[in-house]
Amino acid sequence: MTDGLKLGDRIFSSRLLLGTGKFSSTDAMIRAVRASGAELVTVALRRFHPGRPVDDVLAPLAAIEGLTLVPNTSGARDAGEAVRAARLGRELCGSPFVKLEIHPNPHHLLPDPIETFEAAKILVGEGFLVLPYMPADPVLARRLEEIGCAAVMPLGAAIGSGQGLTTMSMLKLIIRDASVPVIVDAGLRSPSEAALTMEIGGDAVLVNSAIAAAENPELMASAFAAAVRAGRDAWKAGLMPQSDAAAATSPLTAFLAGGEAG
Amino acid sequence: MDLVVNGESYRYNGQATIADLLRECQAEAGRTAVMVNGDVVRKSSFDSVSLSDGDRVELIVIAAGG
Numbered sequence: 128m129t130d131g132l133k134l135g136d137r138i139f140s141s142r143l144l145l146g147t148g149k150f151s152s153t154d155a156m157i158r159a160v161r162a163s164g165a166e167l168v169t170v171a172l173r174r175f176h177p178g179r180p181v182d183d184v185l186a187p188l189a190a191i192e193g194l195t196l197v198p199n200t201s202g203a204r205d206a207g208e209a210v211r212a213a214r215l216g217r218e219l220c221g222s223p224f225v226k227l228e229i230h231p232n233p234h235h236l237l238p239d240p241i242e243t244f245e246a247a248k249i250l251v252g253e254g255f256l257v258l259p260y261m262p263a264d265p266v267l268a269r270r271l272e273e274i275g276c277a278a279v280m281p282l283g284a285a286i287g288s289g290q291g292l293t294t295m296s297m298l299k300l301i302i303r304d305a306s307v308p309v310i311v312d313a314g315l316r317s318p319s320e321a322a323l324t325m326e327i328g329g330d331a332v333l334v335n336s337a338i339a340a341a342e343n344p345e346l347m348a349s350a351f352a353a354a355v356r357a358g359r360d361a362w363k364a365g366l367m368p369q370s371d372a373a374a375a376t377s378p379l380t381a382f383l384a385g386g387e388a389g
Numbered sequence: 390m391d392l393v394v395n396g397e398s399y400r401y402n403g404q405a406t407i408a409d410l411l412r413e414c415q416a417e418a419g420r421t422a423v424m425v426n427g428d429v430v431r432k433s434s435f436d437s438v439s440l441s442d443g444d445r446v447e448l449i450v451i452a453a454g455g
Contacts, residue, residue: 146455171454174395177414214429218422335455
């Protein structure tokens with residue numbers, strides 16, 4: 128596979144990862160996953176309640192060929208809870224991946240960098256391919272890379288906020304220095320933001336709310352997929368240099384100054 | 390035997406393995422992860438791990454999520 132997204136020892140052709148939350152129905156979610164072409168989708172954990180039907184997300188997702196589930200640790204408030212959630216997720220999904228997310232404050236849901244780092248160390252040691260949701264902090268990104276995370280996932284803006292790439296300058300620093308894939312996760316609203324992420328050298332984006340909360344999630348999933356491909360191609364093609372002055376694209380000829388002829 | 394299942398008191402008549410508890414709760418073993426007193430129990434051990442009075446059991450399933 129050319130130009131694959133390499134996470135640990137696994138290579139994926141799609142650079143769009145999808146979250147499965149907040150869709151109006153499981154059917155709408157499945158149609159969006161198919162339209163997105165995503166090969167990695169996140170799922171969450173919840174308590175089983177006797178008498179209450181289990182959300183039937185596992186079976187329809189399993190029916191999509193080539194899909195790898197990434198259980199998240201959402202709800203964990205510290206490293207200990209996140210490690211337990213990751214182990215439970217592995218039992219349920221049979222996947223080596225975990226989206227490590229520890230956000231103790233429900234108001235802003237910003238990730239706790241210290242607990243995330245501590246949990247990542249433990250989970251890497253247990254053989255997980257750890258994808259940590261993290262603040263857009265280049266120093267933390269480097270530290271998470273050094274301890275063996277398979278990627279880093281800095282946020283563009285708060286989860287579900289749709290504020291876009293508010294952390295752009297930090298994302299550029301992270302991308303410049305990272306030697307593991309940089310997956311921008313959270314806050315995106317429009318496909319153009321996904322394209323821009325790829326144009327600046329981001330390796331992938333993880334999108335949930337922007338697709339799930341769209342009027343037509345299936346079409347929006349397709350739009351994000353196209354934007355990610357376009358942005359990736361643009362990055363590979365190399366953007367032209369910028370200049371303060373104009374640079375003509377047509378020959379500047381003198382023959383139009385006809386009055387001076389003769 | 391008095392257990393705490395998903396944070397709520399739960400009385401089980403007699404001795405039980407995890408597999409027994411899952412059956413009584415009508416939880417599918419193949420789609421349920423189990424934690425006892427904070428430790429995750431591997432699926433392969435559901436038939437062999439016995440529960441004790443006072444155990445705190447969490448039954449966890451997959452849900453949609455980002």
